[in-house]
Amino acid sequence: MTNTLLQASPPATGAGRRHLALSFENFLAAALEENAPRRPKDIGQLRDGLFMAAQAAIETGFRDPAFSVERLARELTVSETTLRDTFKRMGTAPRREIERRRLAEANQLEAIETLTVTERAARAGFSSAQQLARALARTPRQR
Secondary structure, three states: OHHHHHHOOOOOOHHHHHHHHHHHHHHHHHHHHHHOOOOOOOHHHHHHHHHHHHHHHHHHHOOOOOOOHHHHHHHHOOOHHHHHHHHHHOOOOHHHHHHHHHHHHHHHHHHHOOOOHHHHHHHHOOOOHHHHHHHHHHOOOOO
């Protein structure tokens, strides 16, 4: 539409030129408004959004033993401090959430497949069977 209007000859009448100019002006204003950054109503919305984005990133990256809080912050383009503060306000920590997701995967693998502890640890994102054992020891037992 824009290219057609730009390549066409201008309207012959003053009213036509005025309407065309207003149309372009409204089109440009709408495009700028649509692409303007949205400001959340409060900082809580930012934290909630960051927390949800972090959870999604953890879900996709936890199986990689190199996935860490530092890498998570880099992927989300925030500082580690901002990330830790956001998780703290939610009552947890990013490292704890990564470990929690890895433990859930390890437990699921244990229930589904017959794997060695080393294989299960590797598939769940732990760097070793010892790291899995330490994580299991830190986890309160379900009764």
